[in-house]
Amino acid sequence: MQKRSQQQEALLVLEDGTVFKGLALGKIGTAGGEICFNTGMTGYQEIYTDPSYFGQVIVNTTSHIGNYGVQFQDEEESNGVKISGMVCNSFSQIHSRYTADTSLQAYFERANIVGISGVDTRQIVRHIRNKGVMNCIISSEILDAGLLLDQLKAVPDMEGLELSSEVCSKLIYDLDSTNAEFRVAVLDLGVKKSILSNLTDRGAQCRVFPAKTPFEEIAAWNPDGYFISNGPGDPAAMPYAVETVKQALETEKALFGICLGHQILSLASGLSTYKMHNGHRGLNHPVKNLITGRCEVTSQNHGFAVRAEEVMEHPDVELTHVNLNDKTIEGIRRKDKPAFSVQYHPEASPGPHDSRYLFDQFTDLIKETK
Known part of the structure; x- marks a missing residue:
């Protein structure tokens, strides 16, 4: 040109x-x-x-x-x-x-x-x-x-803004793996295509549901696990998604959240979020997995975070990942439910594949709870 x-x-x-x-x-x-x-x-x-x-x-x-x-x-x-x-x-x-x-x-x-x-x-x-x-x-x-x-002055502040319902799919749609072994219900809060590819590559038949789909409609498909996607906006302005995740947790089926999905799982677990001074956006954020002791080079994109002090005090939540730059929360798992989440993006390739194991961890959890 x-x-x-x-x-x-x-x-x-x-x-x-x-x-x-x-x-x-x-x-x-x-x-x-x-x-x-x-x-x-x-x-x-x-x-x-x-x-x-x-x-x-x-x-x-x-x-x-x-x-x-x-x-x-x-x-x-x-x-x-x-x-x-x-x-x-x-x-x-x-x-x-x-x-x-x-x-x-x-x-x-x-x-x-x-x-x-x-x-x-x-x-x-x-x-x-x-x-x-x-x-x-x-x-x-x-x-x-x-x-x-x-x-x-007419541009709204991001804090208090609900945006997932604007960017998510307006219709339910399916993505089938060639060798589907299990079903994953995806709550689309602004899901990335590469996340869906990582799920189908591992044998998941995915049905993607718009952000405000009632849980009863999602559960009627009888999924083997639930995935809560990334997306824009303030998680505290999304009580509908928090309620959906609360109901999904009660099914005792595997649940995995990424980025905004991590924040929604945290809110559904009784934790709170806050607006960060700058947020994390880039391809080189160091994160430590506290379970394995290994460090990962991660891709990140978020302006909100989960309050660390509340994670440490919660009897049913375990801290699994921490940001090595500023010690913010990068991952949690529920002690009483088959559910976990990370703040960063394992589907991206900055490491290049340091964090892809999280998708394997999810599929293993589905097989255990199926």
Whole structure:
């Protein structure tokens, strides 16, 4: 794809009034959301299509974005781009990978994504690391920072926001393994395709249920286990999902949760969550498995966490994984139920496969409780 003949200016305005000037990328327009940064050096398409990023503006900290283009079939984690906007330093209008289907610029234009490049992403990251997560607005059509700051007031805060019902499937659907050995009911809170692939690869016949499906309807399928997916938003704003998991726990069938699913299992167990100062987003977060003593290089994407002091005091919850950077909770298991969860993403491949054992652990638990 050829470069634009004339690249337009753009503004990034943060909630605290900080302004960054740069160049437009993607669609010409205006978009707002919660600004957060991802430290991964590759996998930008997987990031942009991850439903967990719904409502967020992504700052890619790696220097160059777009240089390997976009591939539609293999690197989509959902049915399309889920981010609200993108911020980067150097944006490539051309790409060099011969297997790419199109450029990132054309991809963003088709998905109506507004972005900004040519800004100092190191300065932006340091600013929001110090000040904490906040909302922002990007515009390539309005270059009045004061007007944009007024418009930013209409962007809702992530804390208290329920988003899973907006990004999940609206219909129940099936994914069959070629050699199905057991049934897994997937509560879709914003599930990634690679998670479903890891389940079907291990012999699971998956039936995926929209986020607000009544538990009675899920249980009527008679699954052998329950999977609670990742997704966006504040887990404390999802009492419907907490109730579903509480009822699933009473069946004494195997249950596994990832990311938002981990937080929902925690809430269903009587624990509470909180909004983090910055959150964890990247491909290099060190996590220690306290059961085996082994450390894992993990992929993470979350802005909420489970309160550590409550985990340590809960008689029926065991801490299984801890983040080695800040000691936050990365995994738990129930002592009285066949249920466990992790805060990070074992289906991703930063280690590259340090954490895939968790899917095997789930399938083993299903076979034990079936």
